[in-house]
Amino acid sequence: MGIVLGANQYGKAEVRLVHVDRSSPRHVLTDLNVSTHLRGRFEATYLAGDNASVLATDTQKNTVYAFARKYGVGSPEDFGLRLARHFVQSQPPVQGAQIEIDQLPWQRIEVGGQEHDHAFARPGGERRTTTVTVDGDQAWVVSGLTDLVVLKSTGSEFHGFPRDEYTTLPETTDRILATSVTARWRYASADLDFDAVYPEVRTLLLETFASVHSLALQQTLYAMGQAVLEKFAEVAEIRLSMPNKHHYLADLTPFDLDNPNEVFIAGDRPYGLIEGQVLREEAPDAGLAWEFVPGFI
Numbered sequence: 001m002g003i004v005l006g007a008n009q010y011g012k013a014e015v016r017l018v019h020v021d022r023s024s025p026r027h028v029l030t031d032l033n034v035s036t037h038l039r040g041r042f043e044a045t046y047l048a049g050d051n052a053s054v055l056a057t058d059t060q061k062n063t064v065y066a067f068a069r070k071y072g073v074g075s076p077e078d079f080g081l082r083l084a085r086h087f088v089q090s091q092p093p094v095q096g097a098q099i100e101i102d103q104l105p106w107q108r109i110e111v112g113g114q115e116h117d118h119a120f121a122r123p124g125g126e127r128r129t130t131t132v133t134v135d136g137d138q139a140w141v142v143s144g145l146t147d148l149v150v151l152k153s154t155g156s157e158f159h160g161f162p163r164d165e166y167t168t169l170p171e172t173t174d175r176i177l178a179t180s181v182t183a184r185w186r187y188a189s190a191d192l193d194f195d196a197v198y199p200e201v202r203t204l205l206l207e208t209f210a211s212v213h214s215l216a217l218q219q220t221l222y223a224m225g226q227a228v229l230e231k232f233a234e235v236a237e238i239r240l241s242m243p244n245k246h247h248y249l250a251d252l253t254p255f256d257l258d259n260p261n262e263v264f265i266a267g268d269r270p271y272g273l274i275e276g277q278v279l280r281e282e283a284p285d286a287g288l289a290w291e292f293v294p295g296f297i
């Protein structure tokens with residue numbers, strides 16, 4: 001009985017590319033998940049481990065980042081066609097290429113009714129949350145939101161941290177800052193127009209994220225909590241959990257390309273996890289408000 005190799009293809013899956021067009025102060029953000037699939041004469045590697053025809057998947061990934069810098073991104077369709085044609089035309093064993101691209105949507109955050117130049121939020125996915133607790137005749141309300149994904153393409157620095165023998169992180173005065181906000185705030189009363197307050201707190205969290213020039217995600221977290229407490233007397237305390245969704249500047253120097261904060265690798269894990277509570281010194285006692293509330297602290 002003969003055994004033969006059937007259909008096959010190979011490539012790099014889920015190359016997370018974030019491109020920032022900084023040619024004007026109104027940044028254009030393109031966030032893609034790119035997968036490459038090459039088809040062609042690859043029997044030798046499957047059958048004998050002969051890689052002479054195998055364009056490494058690592059090379060395919062590098063091509064995605066290099067092309068973003070060289071040609072910009074534009075529509076995902078044009079970007080995909082450019083990549084696919086490049087692989088087919090530049091590598092004789094490659095007869096066909098299929099490029100799959102998912103684009104992650106971002107909307108500009110509005111500050112004072114004006115679209116922000118470099119602060120964005122991911123539409124959808126976010127949820128409003130509440131946990132109410134009643135004990136005898138006492139009642140507590142902890143409300144909030146989770147999975148509110150936000151990103152600033154500039155206006156964020158991180159430096160001045162200690163350097164020990166294990167520190168490799170470069171200092172930066174301009175980086176992408178992105179996080180998925182979980183916020184839970186405790187109301188000072190259980191008798192409020194909750195539907196009126198909620199959207200205003202949400203808006204203020206977004207506006208503060210967008211407006212604060214960040215020297216650390218910790219500072220941004222505190223500023224967001226502080227803004228809510230300053231504006232809303234009915235909020236006694238707020239707790240925030242904000243993963244630092246790292247974006248790494250792609251090193252394009254091996255391809256003789258500079259990268260002036262334009263092409264980023266969106267990291268998945270590990271991520272920094274920044275959490276904190278901001279409260280009024282005179283806040284009424286939390287009682288059972290946080291008992292068994294999922295989350296942190």
Ligand SMILES: O=c1[nH]c(=O)c2[nH]c(=O)[nH]c2[nH]1
Nearest residue numbers: 158169215216217218244272
């Ligand atoms: O805003 C930040 N806070 C940190 O504590 C930290 N640590 C790190 O590696 N990057 C960052 N960024």
